[in-house]
Amino acid sequence: MPIMIDAVLDGVPLAKVGGTAADAERAGAAGAWIGEVNTDPFLTVAMAAEHTDRLQVGTSVAIAFARSPMTVAMTAHEVQGLSDGRLLLGLGTQVKAHVTRRFSMPWSHPAARMREYVLALHAIWDACGRAAGWTSPASSTRTP
Numbered sequence: 001m002p003i004m005i006d007a008v009l010d011g012v013p014l015a016k017v018g019g020t021a022a023d024a025e026r027a028g029a030a031g032a033w034i035g036e037v038n039t040d041p042f043l044t045v046a047m048a049a050e051h052t053d054r055l056q057v058g059t060s061v062a063i064a065f066a067r068s069p070m071t072v073a074m075t076a077h078e079v080q081g082l083s084d085g086r087l088l089l090g091l092g093t094q095v096k097a098h099v100t101r102r103f104s105m106p107w108s109h110p111a112a113r114m115r116e117y118v119l120a121l122h123a124i125w126d127a128c129g130r131a132a133g134w135t136s137p138a139s140s141t142r143t144p
């Protein structure tokens with residue numbers, strides 16, 4: 001099996017993400033990752049997906065507790081459709097200070113809360129999928 005090389009889009013201005021992702025794809029990169037550092041990772045992966053055909057696009061970390069599970073489920077579903085199934089959704093908890101100060105969200109037991117969060121995502125995708133006729137973007141995910 002060949003070694004796969006991925007690109008990191010952290011720090012790339014949004015106006016240049018599409019071109020940078022396309023350049024990475026042409027150079028042979030298998031994927032492109034964006035973390036929630038100084039931009040919304042979902043917007044960045046959507047831009048990368050729009051400008052590429054084969055490149056897997058993923059959130060190396062999107063801070064789950066800064067968003068409701070419904071918001072993440074619907075956004076991930078839309079990006080999954082835009083990318084023709086190339087989205088890899090990476091979620092993280094972040095540390096207490098960032099969750100409470102930066103995102104103004106409550107803090108609690110992160111492992112248990114993340115498990116509930118992922119289960120909620122699956123429930124939303126399943127319920128919306130039955131109602132709207134679409135399939136889950138999480139067909140191959142693991143629950144922590």
